[in-house]
Amino acid sequence: METDELIINMGPVHPSTHGVLRFRLRMDGEIIKECTPVLGYLHRGTEKLGEMKTYMQFIPYTDRLDYISAFPNNYAFVKAVEELAGIEVPLRAEYIRVIVMELNRIVNHLVSIGSLLMDLGAATMIMWGFRERENALQLFEMLCGARMTFNYIKPGGVREDIPEGFMAKLNEFLKDMEKRIEDYEQLISSNEIFMMRMKNIGVISAEDAVNYGMTGPTLRGSGVNYDLRKYEPYSIYRDLDFRACVRNECDSYARYIVRIDEMKESLHILRQVVDTMPEAKIVSSAKYGIAPMTGTPSAVSTYFPRIFTPPAGEVYSRIEAPKGELGFYIASDGTTKPYRVKIRSPSFCNLTAIPKMVLGLKIPDLIAAFGTIDVVLGDVDR
Amino acid sequence: MIANAYELIVYILNLFRIYEPILNVFQMLGIEYVLQIIIVLVEIAILFVFVLLTVMFLTWMERKVVAMVQSRYGPMVTGPRGLLQPVMDGVKLIGKEDIIPAKADRWIFTLAPFIVFIPALLVFIPLPFGQSLIISDLRVGLLYIIAISAVSPVAILLAGWASNNKYSLMGAMRAVAQDISYTIPLALAAIAIVLFTGSLSTVDIVNAQSGTWFGVIPKWFIFLQPLGFVLFLIASIAEMGRIPFDFQESESELVAGFFTEYSGMKFAMFFLAEYAHLFAVSGIVVTLFLGGWTFPILPFVPAMLVPLVSLGVFLVKTYAVIFFAMWLRDTVPRVRIDQLLNLGWKIMVPLALLNLLLAGFLITAGVFR
Numbered sequence: 035m036e037t038d039e040l041i042i043n044m045g046p047v048h049p050s051t052h053g054v055l056r057f058r059l060r061m062d063g064e065i066i067k068e069c070t071p072v073l074g075y076l077h078r079g080t081e082k083l084g085e086m087k088t089y090m091q092f093i094p095y096t097d098r099l100d101y102i103s104a105f106p107n108n109y110a111f112v113k114a115v116e117e118l119a120g121i122e123v124p125l126r127a128e129y130i131r132v133i134v135m136e137l138n139r140i141v142n143h144l145v146s147i148g149s150l151l152m153d154l155g156a157a158t159m160i161m162w163g164f165r166e167r168e169n170a171l172q173l174f175e176m177l178c179g180a181r182m183t184f185n186y187i188k189p190g191g192v193r194e195d196i197p198e199g200f201m202a203k204l205n206e207f208l209k210d211m212e213k214r215i216e217d218y219e220q221l222i223s224s225n226e227i228f229m230m231r232m233k234n235i236g237v238i239s240a241e242d243a244v245n246y247g248m249t250g251p252t253l254r255g256s257g258v259n260y261d262l263r264k265y266e267p268y269s270i271y272r273d274l275d276f277r278a279c280v281r282n283e284c285d286s287y288a289r290y291i292v293r294i295d296e297m298k299e300s301l302h303i304l305r306q307v308v309d310t311m312p313e314a315k316i317v318s319s320a321k322y323g324i325a326p327m328t329g330t331p332s333a334v335s336t337y338f339p340r341i342f343t344p345p346a347g348e349v350y351s352r353i354e355a356p357k358g359e360l361g362f363y364i365a366s367d368g369t370t371k372p373y374r375v376k377i378r379s380p381s382f383c384n385l386t387a388i389p390k391m392v393l394g395l396k397i398p399d400l401i402a403a404f405g406t407i408d409v410v411l412g413d414v415d416r
Numbered sequence: 417m418i419a420n421a422y423e424l425i426v427y428i429l430n431l432f433r434i435y436e437p438i439l440n441v442f443q444m445l446g447i448e449y450v451l452q453i454i455i456v457l458v459e460i461a462i463l464f465v466f467v468l469l470t471v472m473f474l475t476w477m478e479r480k481v482v483a484m485v486q487s488r489y490g491p492m493v494t495g496p497r498g499l500l501q502p503v504m505d506g507v508k509l510i511g512k513e514d515i516i517p518a519k520a521d522r523w524i525f526t527l528a529p530f531i532v533f534i535p536a537l538l539v540f541i542p543l544p545f546g547q548s549l550i551i552s553d554l555r556v557g558l559l560y561i562i563a564i565s566a567v568s569p570v571a572i573l574l575a576g577w578a579s580n581n582k583y584s585l586m587g588a589m590r591a592v593a594q595d596i597s598y599t600i601p602l603a604l605a606a607i608a609i610v611l612f613t614g615s616l617s618t619v620d621i622v623n624a625q626s627g628t629w630f631g632v633i634p635k636w637f638i639f640l641q642p643l644g645f646v647l648f649l650i651a652s653i654a655e656m657g658r659i660p661f662d663f664q665e666s667e668s669e670l671v672a673g674f675f676t677e678y679s680g681m682k683f684a685m686f687f688l689a690e691y692a693h694l695f696a697v698s699g700i701v702v703t704l705f706l707g708g709w710t711f712p713i714l715p716f717v718p719a720m721l722v723p724l725v726s727l728g729v730f731l732v733k734t735y736a737v738i739f740f741a742m743w744l745r746d747t748v749p750r751v752r753i754d755q756l757l758n759l760g761w762k763i764m765v766p767l768a769l770l771n772l773l774l775a776g777f778l779i780t781a782g783v784f785r
Contacts, residue, residue: 042582064586064753155659155750161486227660227748230755397586397670398752 039067042397046075050153050401053411055385057400064396069389073382076415084364084375088341089115089189092375097183099379100413103142105134105174106355108187113268114351114362115189119344126312127191128270133204133307134177134186136300140211141170142356142408143251143293150290150405151222154231159222166214169207176200189342204308208301215297223294232287236391236403239284246387250358250380251296252407255289257282262354276303289406296356341370357381357408381413418548419619421459424723459551463540471691472502477735478691478742485746512680517580520677524578529678529685531571535564536692542618543699546709546726550619557618558610561700562603565655568693569595575686576674587673590753594654594661597760602651604768605644608775609637609704622708636707640778644771645705647764649737652697654756657690659745661756698737699730706733 040063045056054075060068080099084092096111097104109131116123144167148160171181176197178186186193222228238248243256253260261278263271279295281288346368352361358380365374384407392400418424429435442451476491476499483490491498516522542557544550554560569592576588610616613624627635638645654661670676675686702708709726717725751759 040582151749155662156746156748157482158486158746161488165487221747225748227751231749231752396752396754398750 037063044397044400045072050405052149052404052409055409055411055414057388059397059400061397066392066395066397066400069392069400071385071388073385074415076411078416080416081375081377084372086371088370089344089372090341092372093188094183094185097185098412099377099416100142100355100357100360100381100410101182102145102410103138103356104182104184105131105138105187106353106360108184109135109269110351110353110355110360111362112187112189113353114349114364115344117351118347118349118364118366119189119342121190123191125270126195129307129311130192130196131187132269132271132274133304134174134184136303136307137170137173137204137207139300139356140297141167143297146356146405146408147218147222147290147293150402150408151228153401153405154228156222156228159218162214162218162221166211169210173200173203173207176203201308201311204304208304208308211297211301215294215301219294223291229287231398231402232285232290232406233283234285235395235399236286236289236406237284238387238391242390243284243387246390247383248358248387249383250354250356250408251279251292252289252358252384252387254278254280255292255406256284262352262359266352268353270307274303274306286402286406293408343368343370352378355380357410357413358384377416379413379416381409381411382416385409385414418723420548420550420553421462422455422552424548425455425458463551464537467537467540467692467695468688470695471688472506474691474694474738475502475505475687477738481739481742482746485743506684509680509684512683514680514682515677517677519580521578521580524574525677526682528571528575528578529682529689531574532568532689533685533692535567535571536689536696538564539693539696539700543696544618544622544703544708545699545730546724546728547714547722549709549723549727553617553619556616558606558616558621558704561618562599562606565693565697566595566599568689572674575678579674579677581677583670583672584674584676587670587676590670591657591674593753594657594756594760597757598651598654598661598764601647601760601764601768602655604765604772605641605648605651606704608641608644608768608772611772611775611779612637612640618703618708622703622710625707626710626714628712634707634710634712636705636710638705641705641771641775643767643774647768647771648705649701649740651764652701653741653744654760656694656697656741658694658741660748660751662750694738694741695734698734698741701737702730702733706737708733 040061042059042061043056044059045051046054048056051057056072056075058070058072059066078098080095083095087095093108093111096107099107115121144163145160148163151157151159174184175181177200178184178193180186238246238256240256240258243253244258248256249260257280259278259280262268263276264278276299279292279299281292344366346366348363348365350361350363352359354360359378360380361378363374363376363378364372367373388400388404388407391403395403418427426435429438439448439451442448479490479501480498482488491501494500494504516525539561541551542554542560544553572591573588576584576586576591579585609621613621615621625634625636629635629639633639675683678686709730711726711729714722714726714729
């Protein structure tokens with residue numbers, strides 16, 4: 035019998051491509067012969083916008099990169115600016131930054147695991163995940179009034195100090211979350227069908243993963259112990275006790291387990307941060323480079339100038355975002371706007387490994403492997 | 417003893433003493449067969465309304481069960497606790513534009529939803545809802561049910577092919593592959609029951625399960641055939657096309673599978689068929705393994721009320737099976753199509769044959785009767 039190859043365009047409008055990604059699949063029956071991701075449906079020119087906006091104006095745009103976890107984006111850009119201008123940050127502000135970033139990591143992994151399970155046909159996990167995510171979002175809302183796009187972390191500190199009652203609610207969340215993660219593991223991790231779908235699917239060796247530039251949980255699922263919080267500690271991570279979660283199986287299941295473990299580690303970090311939070315209520319630095327400041331920053335209230343000019347120069351600064359290494363390259367020519375902003379986004383680099391991962395597998399495996407890559411299209415297309 | 421719903425209607429008419437006069441009128445005109453046809457039509461109308469109401473209730477129940485598992489409310493706005501939601505859905509679907517893709521095969525595309533829906537209704541004919549509540553007690557009832565169920569994959573293939581859409585076609589191919597591999601363990605598990613009863617008639621099968629062992633354990637086949645029950649249940653969930661075996665749709669992979677291109681009332685027909693099938697298959701599970709409408713308390717119920725009580729018993733058991741299917745849907749992910757076929761051919765067929773062997777041993781050993 036003679037069979038033809040079938041070309042399937044999966045996306046850009048498809049239930050499980052998480053937004054507007056398109057896969058061009060060359061199929062032999064159900065077997066994938068070739069998979070080409072087609073990108074660019076959500077391209078908004080964020081990098082170009084970086085050249086058009088002042089440093090302070092660009093911070094809200096970083097929220098829209100990886101909109102599931104916006105705090106790390108904020109922070110990655112602000113960290114680059116701080117390194118560029120040599121701004122010092124008060125300790126309490128760093129603590130608050132770590133709190134929101136770790137909370138955001140939990141939120142990100144909840145959404146990631148939830149949508150993975152939904153793609154596999156089990157819709158319960160995403161609802162459970164969103165239930166807990168809601169609590170975290172309420173914490174964010176208390177902090178800065180926004181639930182997803184925060185514009186909260188500023189050069190030299192954070193916009194506002196934590197409000198009253200925040201810590202109590204955070205403690206409640208931490209306590210609740212511990213039990214919930216156990217629930218998730220009972221529901222999913224030992225599920226026979228889930229294991230059938232995930233084990234030995236989307237395998238990528240450590241060597242390949244490094245060569246493709248994969249980072250974050252997807253890389254650590256391939257047995258490479260590379261966590262920027264450990265490898266190149268920033269903020270207060272040097273003083274915190276945590277471990278990088280690594281699994282050696284290299285498959286989808288390993289990447290899933292890494293995410294679950296990371297949520298637990300994040301809880302562990304958060305508990306330490308809550309315990310050792312400095313009392314001094316200073317959350318922003320007064321030192322702001324060269325631009326003249328109008329108005330005086332007080333000790334308690336925060337003050338950020340609309341315009342400030344860092345010295346000319348260039349900087350590349352990177353952090354461990356929930357999805358992987360998020361880097362900002364900023365070239366400054368000593369004016370109020372950056373000369374060039376380049377974003378190294380984790381989703382984009384991780385996505386490039388998909389064609390290799392799914393070769394010879396079936397469409398349902400593509401869904402499973404893609405779900406564990408954890409891609410947000412706003413981050414891919416920028 | 418009233419054998420089926422036809423006789424029950426005659427009996428009820430007799431209770432009000434109006435059957436004789438009506439019959440006389442028709443006899444005078446020499447057209448008694450017209451009266452018979454009218455009564456049959458009434459039966460069909462009642463069945464049709466029952467199925468439609470059941471389907472409406474099931475869509476509501478499905479949402480509520482899912483919501484319960486996922487700690488949500490589910491539909492709450494339309495009607496008390498959202499009970500009127502299915503009505504709203506129906507109104508919405510009727511109002512939708514009926515799109516036929518330009519390159520679709522128009523005739524087959526239009527015909528397919530009906531070919532799916534009609535078998536889903538026909539399955540109800542030999543299904544005993546209660547004592548004497550059966551449309552027709554076919555002597556080959558079980559064979560008829562399995563045969564009629566086998567029509568729906570043909571219709572799904574038609575729908576998938578006529579849509580002229582790659583996803584639809586893949587969904588349809590999967591559905592057919594799945595149906596072929598699961599009808600066999602399904603039929604084999606059912607045959608084991610036939611060995612015990614010696615009859616394919618659903619009424620005989622239910623009657624064989626009345627009574628108890630030691631006055632406590634009801635004589636349901638689930639206790640004689642636990643393996644057969646598990647196999648039959650898994651196979652029938654695959655037959656229904658529900659998670660973890662919903663390959664005909666698998667919405668995260670194939671958009672919506674074979675009904676990707678369908679909209680409006682044609683889509684609603686698939687939906688109706690799916691839920692009608694869910695009820696029918698659950699009813700068959702109950703009939704074969706869970707004692708149908710029998711229950712140990714039934715002998716103590718006054719004879720007049722037996723049809724009503726037995727209907728209640730049947731519905732409770734059926735809804736328990738349906739609840740199980742819904743619960744399963746919310747708990748487990750979908751298996752992959754090749755894993756499903758592996759399970760079907762390499763595990764379930766041999767186990768079903770083994771089960772048949774066990775049934776043979778039990779009968780030779782004289783455990784039953």
